[in-house]
Structures are given as structure tokens and as C-alpha cells.
Amino acid sequence: MKPIQSILAVVDPTTDVYPAAEHACHFASQLGATVELFICDYDQYLSGERFFDTKGLSKAREHLIERHKKHLQTIANSLKEKGCKVKTDARWDYPLADGILRKASESKCDLLVKETHYHNVLKRSVFSNTDWELIRGCESPLLLTKHDTMMDKPSIIAAVDPVHDKDKPARLDYEILNQAAALAKATNGSLHIFHSYDPAPAYAVSADSMAFPISAPVREIAEGLKRQHETAMNELLKQWKTNIDYSIHLIEGDVRHSLLELIEEVNADVVTMGAVSRNALKRLFLGSTAEQILDHVPCNLLIVKTPAES
Numbered sequence: 001m002k003p004i005q006s007i008l009a010v011v012d013p014t015t016d017v018y019p020a021a022e023h024a025c026h027f028a029s030q031l032g033a034t035v036e037l038f039i040c041d042y043d044q045y046l047s048g049e050r051f052f053d054t055k056g057l058s059k060a061r062e063h064l065i066e067r068h069k070k071h072l073q074t075i076a077n078s079l080k081e082k083g084c085k086v087k088t089d090a091r092w093d094y095p096l097a098d099g100i101l102r103k104a105s106e107s108k109c110d111l112l113v114k115e116t117h118y119h120n121v122l123k124r125s126v127f128s129n130t131d132w133e134l135i136r137g138c139e140s141p142l143l144l145t146k147h148d149t150m151m152d153k154p155s156i157i158a159a160v161d162p163v164h165d166k167d168k169p170a171r172l173d174y175e176i177l178n179q180a181a182a183l184a185k186a187t188n189g190s191l192h193i194f195h196s197y198d199p200a201p202a203y204a205v206s207a208d209s210m211a212f213p214i215s216a217p218v219r220e221i222a223e224g225l226k227r228q229h230e231t232a233m234n235e236l237l238k239q240w241k242t243n244i245d246y247s248i249h250l251i252e253g254d255v256r257h258s259l260l261e262l263i264e265e266v267n268a269d270v271v272t273m274g275a276v277s278r279n280a281l282k283r284l285f286l287g288s289t290a291e292q293i294l295d296h297v298p299c300n301l302l303i304v305k306t307p308a309e310s
Contacts, residue, residue: 004141004182007035008109010100011075013068019145020115021075023300025084026150030186033110034085037076038103039068042094065090097133109140116144116301127295135275135294135303141179142303143270150300154189154269156180159259161274162195162232172274172306173236179304180272181242191246192266193237196258197229226252256293263299272302 009024024035046060068090076086093099104112116131127135134142158180160173177193184191199222233250251258263271273294294301 002110004031004110005033006107006109007033007111007113008104008107009035009037010112010114011037011039011072012115013039013041013071018075018115020113021079023143023145023150024111024113025079025082025086027111027183027186029082029084031182034087035079036107036109037072037086037088038100039072039090040093040096040099040103041065041068041090042092042096042099047094061092065092095130095133097130097137100130100134101137104138104140111141111143112138113143113145116146138303139305141305144301144303146298146300151189151267151269152187154183154187155192155266156184156189157192157194157259157262157266157268157271159194159271159273160233160236162236163197163229172276172304174240175304175306176272176274177240177242179302180270181244181246183270183272183302184246185244189269190266191244192249192262192268193233193246194249194251194259194262195229195233196251196253196255197225198254199225199252222252256296259293260296260298263297268299270300270302271297272304275303275305 004027007024007028009020011018011021021035021037024037027033028035041064043061043064046057046064069088072088072090076088079086089103091099091103093102100112100114112134114131114134116127131144135144158176160176162173164170180193181191183189229250233248237248249262251262259271262268
């Protein structure tokens, strides 16, 4: 795993609160990393598409970006008072997601942080198109912040899939574990390793399955499935090398509900999940766990990737 030395935090210039910057600073101070605050902006009325006064529009755009840079410097100064190493950048680019991804690639950041929103009434997150594009297109780990504050000793969940039911590369689980463990160690937080399995599909197909004869009792099916997942989890953790303590949560039940219950039980600050790279499409697709519960996670979400396989 590549150490986190550079963090890029996307700042929304339309708000007066900056959770992405605060979270980036919180982790950076623990990891010894540098934070770069970044604003990417675009205004169609200053784009020049409808006007011929390109010189005047160019000056207006320069003025807008200069104003953003001054604003970022004000935020940076407050973070520096907390001991955080901060630099800033603002640029004119469109669409927003592409501009952020270009900046992330140029800066070679080890972690990209962006604010998103969770609405308790709806029990789901409100992801913008930009959020989804970053989830699918960002090559570095992506932290989507949903809390304004972070616990001094955060509770971090690593959601793994050791049986690889959805054709997820085995090395992605190790990357998930490594990233979650690095954050837990740096922040003196607690690490919780989560995996769930749902026996319902096995019950449904048992009559037609050679693996589970028609006469097999439901209890035997459940016990066999549990042993399979326990063995896979034990093998994963046996191969994984770490020097920090962790708790294992192997839960029988629907993945979404099981994870949400665990988040509440341990008061989780961050859930770490994986996304799978597909060479043919040059995009990153979410694994089965993330696809099912991404919208419903009430805490911060860390999306981890592995390089595309040839």
C-alpha cells in the first residue's frame, strides 16, 4: 500500500462550512501528510459561448479564480493554526468531475476528499453526478465526507468479501484492509473487519443444487454456508499482515442491513469499501457491498481501488 503523503481536498465555494478540508486536516496531522485545498469552478455566462468579448470574459474568469484563491488562503491559514501543512489551488474547468480528476492526476494525490450529504429523514445519501463520476473515475482512494466532525479516536469499518462471490479481485480485500488499518493506526482508532453472507439464496436453490441435496435440512445448509465464509475470512486474515488489533464481524444476513446495524453498534466514523477496475471500459465499478448500501451509509465513506488488470 502506498503511504498517504498528499491529500487533495475539494472545497465547495458556495458554502461557509468545509468538512472536506477539516477531515483532510484531521487525517493529515496524524499521517504527517500535506493537504492541498482545491476549488474547481465554471460559470456558463463567463464561458464565452454566447459573447464575443473574449478579452473581457477572460479577465472576469481570472478575477473569479483569484477570488477563490484568496478564499482558500483564508481557510488554509485557519488549518495551519492547527498544525496542518496546507497549500491551495483554484482553476477554471468543466465539467466539475473531470476537472477534479485532472487535478488529482496532476497532483498525484494519495487521497482525494470531497464533501457529500446524508439526509436522516430520507435515510440515504444525496450523491451528485459529480460524486458518482468521482466514485467511478478516481484512481486514488476517495473519501466522501458526510459528518462535520470526526471522533478523536474514530471507529473504522473495513467491508471485505473474502469469498469473492462477485468476481472481485482478491487483492482488493487486502487494499481495503491496508487502507482502513493505516487510518486506524494513525488516528489511534478502532478497526472493525466486516463481512456478511445471506443464506436465503442457498435455501431457494437447494432443491436444484448438487451442492445441497433436496433432503438437506435448512440448518445443515446454514451451517455449511457459515463454515465456508468463516474459512474464507480466516484465510484472508491469515495472509494479511498487520500489527494492530481488530475486531471481526462475520454476520449472517442481508449485507445492507447487517452493515448498517454494525455502523450503529460501533458508532462508525468511516466505512472502507472496494471498487473494481475493468480495463475494457477504463472505468471503476463498485463491488457488490458498495452497490447495495452506498446510498444508505450515514458515515464517511472511503472507496478503495486496485490497478486495472491486464
